[in-house]
Amino acid sequence: MQTDLLAILIPLLPLIGFIINGMGFRHVPKGLVGILGTLGPLVSFACSLLLFTGFGGQTIKVPLFDWITVGHLNIPFAFQIDQLSLIMLLIVTGVGSLIHIYSIGYMKHDEGYGKFMAFLNLFLFFMLLLVMGSNYVIMFIGWEGVGLCSYLLIGFWNKNTSYNNAARKAFVMNRIGDLGFLLGIFMIMGAFGSVEYTEVFEQAAGFPIGDATVVAITMLLFVGAMGKSAQIPLYTWLPDAMAGPTPVSALIHAATMVTAGIYMVVRSNVLYTLSPVTLEIIGGIAIATALLAASIGLVQNDIKKVLAYSTVSQLGYMFLGLSVMGYTAGMFHVMTHAFFKALLFLGAGSVIHAVADEQDIRKMGGLRKYLPITYWTFLIATIAIAGIPPFAGFFSKDEILMHAYQHNKLLWVLGVIGSAMTSFYMFRLLFLTFFGRFRGSEHTREHLHESPATMTVPLVVLAVLSIIGGFFNVPEALGGEARLAEFLNPIFNLSRRVRPSAFGETLLTHSEEYMLMGISTAVAIVSAIAAYVMYVQRVSLPEADTVERPVVQKVLYNKYYVDELYETIIVKPVRGLGDTFYSFGEFIIDGIVTGTGWLVQQASGQLRRLQTGSIGFYVFAMVVSIAAILCLRFFVRF
Amino acid sequence: MKATEIIFYVLTAITLLSASFVVTARNPVHSVLALILTFFCLTGHYVLMNAQFLAAVNIIVYAGAIMVLFLFTIMFLNLQKEDEESKTTLTKMAAVVVGGVLLVVMVAVFRAASVAPYDPATYNTRVGLVESLGMVLYKDYLLPFELASVLFLVAMVGAVMLGKREPGDRHF
């Protein structure tokens, strides 16, 4: 009973927050808005903790009511509490609460503060539905709901048209993915006669490996995941989504919503295990996404854009983990990524806050002195994401790479290359922002200030988590117990049953594992040093958009002959590659999307011309159709 | 060939000819006159099919009342002159082709269709008389018959509503 109550309370509280703040927008006093908005997620987090501590290892189903019956298909509205949803609950409510607290400081002076908090709460509600639902339909409702909230929040500063376009793009791209998901659900209904996880998976376990229906279902579901989790080719909306306020980027476009696709695949792990073809395709797309996004990240100058591409790239890593059936590794990376990426975004927000809404890193620099807390926490997050031990990112990324190595050496090599790029662009960002001297205007410099406590406290908490997050799942090779893996183990029971061979004990010896760890760590550190040399010692700034430079700087620039060599041999090709990928991504894929839109418009225009307004033509069309129907029915055999 | 068959074919020929004249005539008055002829021919068909009451009603209501109204209106509105836009030859051709195709399709289907046979021995020759019609109408089809009055009421209300002269409308 108590579990039921807790399970109901968790999504209900943010909803109540949304209703109060949303309905009473402009009437609720400003001081209260923040408290109300934050209280919901915090209490939800407490409830999740209580659930977690009281969890006995048995999957709990909390039926609320009988939802809908379509023919033989009965869909209850129920929550399912098991290991997977618990982990997600903790991440969502935990990180969510921190970001809510942060938003109090960040958004307080905004005109639509109450509206913003209401939307954040609503988002949280849908996200919780998504992870707690006991069937695919509830997941879909949450899925659509978070998409809608993301749309509302990206376009939050809706005075700006380009922001609106970004919002629309996000919505459309997500919809394309959602269509795949929806079709997948209908396929599941057709194949299994149910959408309840337990029933579907139980039945699916009886299917042979590589069954065509299962392959189709998994492919369609993955299309949904591509949209939501920004994989090639549906990733371009995520960088554009950075138009929203920074806490939104942290919560929705880094820590929670974008990981929904990974959650869904892990949830359906039985189906994916049954379909090796899909896993291969996911692997290909994932590594391509990881590398593509990372290389684009190398040349970005907007602080949030760098983080956005980094998110896309990290999502690629998570899918890479899933594709080699390292489901736990994928989930582990979801968790650690939530910590350090949220921290990075919030840190970026703190920076943007300090430098009067400037996002171009070429106009920053030297902020270390002015924003000490932000700097230190940002540094921790950077080390964590770069995969340098013993911070969180190292453990999770290493586990993914290890699984990849076991599966396919090539994937591993590419993964390590990507990880080198990750380390490079992250340290580049760090150095350009916090080191050197300040490059902004004098006026801004005078106003540089550390953010208020509501903003720095979440930073510190997340920094701590980014440091210790990895210890939840220390591999045995390092003397750990892999606690997360053990905890999540029951989720994969059915997968293990259908393909025991794939889930066997690790074939790697400890020395091999050490070697892998060593290589990835070394690569990360070398990249970091390269970034240091380039951006701190040599102060090579990225070229301004306008190529002309002041004479003094030109001379300064030309003094480094080594630099030019370095430029032509390493930087230029890399940058060229990044630029190429950038144009490939932004223009070709956008081109396809807008092209489809254009096609629809054209078709629409042509169809509209049929609407002449002349009755004679209408009657003519009608008679033609009738003749066609009769011919079709009476004289054509099929 | 029996006498009824000869009458049938003659009537049919006149019906079709006059009906096509209704459509093709340039002068609306001619059109209406051809329509009256068509109705008379149809009445002949009703008689052939043993539907005497229907035949009488058809003459009284359609050929009589409604056609007079038609003529009246047309002359009233002075629609003598041709002011309708003339269709291009292409449109006409297309219309003829499509109409023809529809006709051919239907004829082809009907030729192959079987029609429920009737037994001359049990056939009730008085089926078309007022009495049997009344029995059917006021017994079996009472409900639709009564509800048809709603249809007429609607039509009447609508006619009055749309036709009523508003202040400021022009006088005819």
Add this chain to the structure above:
Amino acid sequence: MLPIILLSVFGIVLLFLGFLKTRAVLLPAALLFILIALGAGFLEWNKSYLYFGDMLLINNLAILFSTIVLISAFMVVALSGDFLEDEMAQPAEYYAILLFSIVGAMMMIGYENLIMLFVGVEILSVSMYILTGSDKRNLRSNEAALKYFLMGSFATGFMLFGMALLYGAVGSFTLTDIKSYILLSHGRPSLLLYMGELLVLIGMLFKVSAAPFHFWTPDVYEGAPTLFTAFMSTVVKTAGFAALLQLLSVSFSAIYGFWWVILAAITALTLLAGNLTAVYQNSFKRMMAYSSISHAGYLLIGLAALGQQSRSALVFYSLAYSLATISAFGILLLVAKQHTTDGRPDESYSAFNGLSRNNPLLAFVLAVSMLSLAGIPLTAGFWGKFMLFSAAVDRGMVWILILAVLMSAVGIYYYFRVVIAMYFREGQAGRIRVAPFYQFILIAATALTIILGIVPGLFQNIM
């Protein structure tokens, strides 16, 4: 049966009430009459009756469809307060015709004999021709009425021809007789039956504006006074689909193999034509006309994939669609009045710019109705689509499912245009004064849309 008698009488009573000096009594009287009819309908709940020698069949399905029709009519009448102030309007006649047209709709819903269907269709259609042209001073209204009348008569001709052919084959107009004829014919019924069925289908498809018989719809919907457009796009559609469902499920389910291909092709065509053309429109009202075509397409899925689930899916979808459509038109009425260009209300998208700023309630109502029409979860429209789509899955019609899902994505595009205009655009819309009752109706419709979206099972328990 009782509602049909009551409404016929009430219609006449309303005509007489028109003699009174005060017009104020008309609106409450009309609402009261509809409510009485609604209550009377439920007296026959859970009893299945055949009236007047197999003329009318009243069962729960018929009562549900009638209820949707009555609710739609109630809402439309409730939103018609403007007529009482308009000197040129003739509210007594309007309301009387509306009540009579409901009689026609109910005949189409519960018919057991094709004659009843025909008379019902005619009552409804003639009422609509008249109401379309009721704005006498507006040339477009006149044109629309004439267009509707001419096209409608043409379609009725085909339908009547079809009925005659069916009689020729079967020797009876009763649906169950047609069914037993088909069953007794050992799979070789007369070709007349096939031809007759197709022609009746074509006539009915015209009435529900399925492509390629949809061409009249945008012109007529745009020309007609907005309120009657709302009535047409809900009541006529609901009754039309109820009639089609009755015809296909009772009489012709045995020859499903014959007609499903045609219906599936028409479904696909309707979905494409409705959704794709809606994208290009600049007038909200015209967009709604195309949207009604596209929704006819979704509803047709339920018929093309005729099965167990079709009934409840069609009822649910009709209800969801009617609620959303009427509240959308209700808002349009209010907004269009604010801006006039050349003396005519402005019905383009831009009229909605910045509506949320000063009229958050109206913007919210319209947003919910757009979401519901687009089929976004947690609105009734989502479950309507969900049920129809799963009916398609049951029949294994995957290609139609894919098309429908794709087209619903296209739908998002044009439904969201107005949402974007309301929330994200700047406009000089002032505060719009809304009568309390009007407001109540809008809120009730919105609340029902959301409730049905959250707990659709509630409704299914009734079925």
